[in-house]
Amino acid sequence: MIRFGMCGCGGFIETAVLPMMCKVPSAKPVAAFDQNPETRARVCEKFGMEHNCQSLEELLALEDVDVVYVASPNVFHKEQVIAAANAGKHVFCQKPMGMNAQECEEMVAACEKNGVKMGLGFCYRYQAGQSKVKAMLEEGAIGEVSFYHFSFNLGGYNPETAGWRCVPKFSGGGPLMDLAPHLVDLIYYFSGQEIKSVMAYVDPERNAEQNDNDAYAVMELSNGARAAMDVSFVRGNIHNYTIVGKKGQIRAMGTMCWNNELEGIGKGEVYLEPFMDSHKVDYEIVEQLEEEVRQFTGALERGED
Numbered sequence: 001m002i003r004f005g006m007c008g009c010g011g012f013i014e015t016a017v018l019p020m021m022c023k024v025p026s027a028k029p030v031a032a033f034d035q036n037p038e039t040r041a042r043v044c045e046k047f048g049m050e051h052n053c054q055s056l057e058e059l060l061a062l063e064d065v066d067v068v069y070v071a072s073p074n075v076f077h078k079e080q081v082i083a084a085a086n087a088g089k090h091v092f093c094q095k096p097m098g099m100n101a102q103e104c105e106e107m108v109a110a111c112e113k114n115g116v117k118m119g120l121g122f123c124y125r126y127q128a129g130q131s132k133v134k135a136m137l138e139e140g141a142i143g144e145v146s147f148y149h150f151s152f153n154l155g156g157y158n159p160e161t162a163g164w165r166c167v168p169k170f171s172g173g174g175p176l177m178d179l180a181p182h183l184v185d186l187i188y189y190f191s192g193q194e195i196k197s198v199m200a201y202v203d204p205e206r207n208a209e210q211n212d213n214d215a216y217a218v219m220e221l222s223n224g225a226r227a228a229m230d231v232s233f234v235r236g237n238i239h240n241y242t243i244v245g246k247k248g249q250i251r252a253m254g255t256m257c258w259n260n261e262l263e264g265i266g267k268g269e270v271y272l273e274p275f276m277d278s279h280k281v282d283y284e285i286v287e288q289l290e291e292e293v294r295q296f297t298g299a300l301e302r303g304e305d
Contacts, residue, residue: 002027002297005051005059005089007080008071009034009043012094017071018047020290026297029069033059056080060087067092067300071121073170074177078103081118085110092296094121095181099172117305119296122185126288126295129255129268132281133243134190141272142245148190148227150183150241152256157233166211166233174211175231176202182256183229183241190243193221248274 004021006013009032021027031051034040044052053059059068060083068084070077070093078098084091091111097120098104111118124130137145154175157166164170165178187195200217204210213234219227239256242249254268270281299305 002300003030003064003066004028004069004092005031005033005053005062005065005067006043006049006069006071007033007056007059007084008069008073008094009036009039010071013069013071014039014043014046017069017289017293018043020287021293022047023287023290024293024297026301027293031059031062031065056083060084060089066090067296070094073164074099074172075170078107081107082110085114085116085118088114088116090116090118090300092119092121095185096172096177097181117300119292119299121292122182123288123292124182124256125185125189126286126291127255127257127268128283128286128288129252129270130186130189131286132270132283133250133252136250136272136281137190137243137245141247142243142250142274143247145191145243145245146225147244148187148225148241149244150186150227150229151231151238152179152183153230153232153235153238154179155232155234155236162233168206168208168211171211173206174213174215175233176206176212176215178233179231180215180217180229183231186241187219187221187227187229191221191223191225191227193223193225195227196220196222248272248277 004027006029018029021029029047029049031053032040032044032049033053033056040052051062067090070080072080074096077093081091081093098107159166171177197220198217200215202212202215206212214232216230221227240253242251251271267285271278272281
């Protein structure tokens with residue numbers, strides 16, 4: 001049994017992560033810390049966590065916490081991950097990992113120094129639609145891939161509707177920090193390639209008072225393929241992607257959501273489209289947050305990366 005201490009109890013944790021974690025036999029949330037005492041008390045009671053911690057230090061001192069699940073605003077990730085690693089706790093950190101590359105490198109170094117493992121919250125790679133697409137790519141369904149295009153837009157995100165995610169000093173950026181990391185992860189997941197170069201358009205440029213709201217990027221992969229992504233807090237609500245190969249293309253629509261069961265929007269759709277043909281591909285629903293926790297706890301139990 002892998003026992004989790006939750007660092008941050010916001011809406012994503014309460015409505016999506018913890019309900020799915022409770023479905024995983026090898027995982028058990030036992031403690032929580034959040035700066036809002038009312039939120040912390042409610043979440044502890046709702047999910048039967050016996051330790052209602054008033055500080056991170058109190059949570060880290062608990063012997064019955066194996067993993068610290070960091071789901072606080074982005075600006076706190078580095079200090080909390082390093083503190084957990086120094087306390088000998090494994091870490092699961094929500095994306096984005098840090099506010100910049102240097103913070104991420106320091107977090108990795110702290111985990112390696114203390115001999116603890118760190119998982120990162122890229123849940124969309126565990127959704128069944130993405131698993132099906134990856135399997136089709138590996139089977140050569142569309143041949144050699146030349147282009148990946150991802151769109152992930154959440155129109156209407158602003159400080160009033162999305163809180164700290166739209167406040168630069170807490171988030172570090174807008175959709176480039178909130179949405180783009182998922183798409184970059186899926187590019188790695190589907191292609192198995194490194195990104196060699198990036199060209200991007202960002203509007204407006206982020207500063208201390210203003211996040212980026214809209215961005216488009218084109219990337220060159222190490223095998224010569226190209227990838228593109230558009231992310232936005234002002235353009236509609238879209239999460240689709242298309243992968244183009246020599247023998248056709250794969251299109252996925254609506255396969256990236258927190259939780260199929262709770263959102264009630266279905267599992268999305270995947271289409272395999274050889275040239276001059278198209279047919280819908282069926283697949284079974286898998287709750288990606290549940291599978292993400294299952295994969296992480298399994299890796300800890302087996303001593304794997």
